[in-house]
Amino acid sequence: MNATLRAATLKGHDVELTWSDGRPPATLPLIWLRDNCPAGQHPDTRQRLVDTFAIADDIGVRALAVDAAGRKLEIEWADGGGVSRFDAGFLSALRFNPDVLPVARWSWNRDEMTGHVPSVAHAAFMSDETAVKEFLEQVERVGFSFVEGVPATPEATQAVAARIAYTRQTIFGGYWDFTANMEHKDTAYTSMRIGPHTDGTYSLDAPGYQMFHCLAAECTGGENVLIDGLRIAEIMQRDAPADFKLLTELAIPGQYIDEGRGIHLMARRPLFRLDDSGTLVQVSYNNYDRAPFTLPPARQRAFYRALARFDALCNDPSLQHRRRLLPGSVLLFDNWRVLHARDAYTGYRRLAGVYLNKEDVESRLRSLRSRAGEAV
Ligand SMILES: [Fe+2]
Known part of the structure; x- marks a missing residue:
């Protein structure tokens, strides 16, 4: 102020x-x-x-x-x-860490989120910059939000994304739109259950945000799950400080291999990455994509204990916001904070989405706040 x-x-x-x-x-x-x-x-x-x-x-x-x-x-x-x-x-207005957006973050569990799921209406989002600002502030506050009432078409989905920032290009392309097939060597392209994770643990700059739009859901099961990594960090810091500390210190490697396409991505960072003032900046967890790495045996066992505690919290239903994504509801979530998961499903499901870069979305919000005369 x-x-x-x-x-x-x-x-x-x-x-x-x-x-x-x-x-x-x-x-x-x-x-x-x-x-x-x-x-x-x-x-x-x-x-x-x-x-x-x-x-x-x-x-x-x-x-x-x-x-x-x-x-x-x-x-x-x-x-x-x-x-x-x-x-x-x-x-x-000078701050030690001017890069951190001055939007208060609220951590949440299942019951605290029930009845408080943030959203903005599509018509306002597409025509009014105030609605874009409100939407992005919701995402900063709790880690996700919905644009409701979006036509279930690829064009409308891409227009929602373009209203925020340009789409990130990755090994999966830019905008993606798929049903269960093995177009890419990743469980996301199957109908299997996918446990809680963040995307891009193998990327030096993991995607900052993900957008999902379910364009068709003629299936049973397939409920989506969101988990607040910030709340899990708070719980671990309070109840298991040694495990928490280990997960802030130990850099865990992730990898993505597709030999046919000549791809082998690798990156390494702590599960809980803190900035120089101790603020949680990024949660990175994908047990499917963890690469083999060695530690002294006692440290290795401590690592498995800490990881198991983290994974158990991610799978605790009282910390999970569950929702079946349906046509019309576009979800944007902070991939540096919120973990996502999906139940197995049977039937036909078509999911579309994009990745957005962290810096581009933050830039958009900074600019909107600045124009509104608010602190950035
Ligand atoms: Fe994912």
Whole structure:
């Protein structure tokens, strides 16, 4: 949230800022203020033009002032470098991790999700940017949402995806649309049960989001399951901290092999990937695609114990949101957070969808929030 400034005080080589809303003071080094001077940015591209490395470590100021309304900080530099003017809004919105969208995440279980499944209407989604913003904020908040009332056609499905971001190209192509056949060497192309997993554990940059649209469901069974990886992380951190820690540290390899097409993808990362402030960034789990790897025997056994605990939680019905996907309902879910699964089915089922990149969807939401005057 933005705040206005109460005062700016020089403390050695730093400036301490105090705020009208009483939040804790912020301390910014003078070198940082010179480096991030708004006038040192290209006005169109917003790229830094300041020569960072020409700024002296001990750069000094001649004058420091906050305007009467608390909306501006002015710094007159002692080296003849002119005056830097900062908006209080810019200074108060600074964060250690500016890449993390400021949308509160709500973790959930089956009962908490029942009756609270988020959705937006197709007509609004296609015509009103506010509905796209609401939809993407729902996805950030709980990890998934539905666009309801979508015509059950490939064209309408692709138009919903294109409203968010461009489709990611992978070994499976871009937009996919399939029934049970073995077009690709993957259980997704059969009618078997598929246990909880995330896609792309073999990809260095696993797909950020997946969209599903069931274009035909003349079958029995085949219910889809969504599981909140964030809630499982919270449960494990509380109830099994050693297992949780191991799964944040140990990089697990995934692979995808299709020798006929000359494909052998591999990547490796922890099941729970945290950022440098300890926030959960990504859940990666696909036991089908785990590649053989070795560890010292005691660590290997500890790994199996931790993995079994995680898998048992994924398969706990009280943590699963179950829903039979039907024509008209387009599901988008965060593949870095929500695990998905599917029951076995008999009959005819046609499922279509796309992958979207994490950065492109986040970019779309940042831009929509910024245009609405909200923090990004
Ligand atoms: Fe999958």
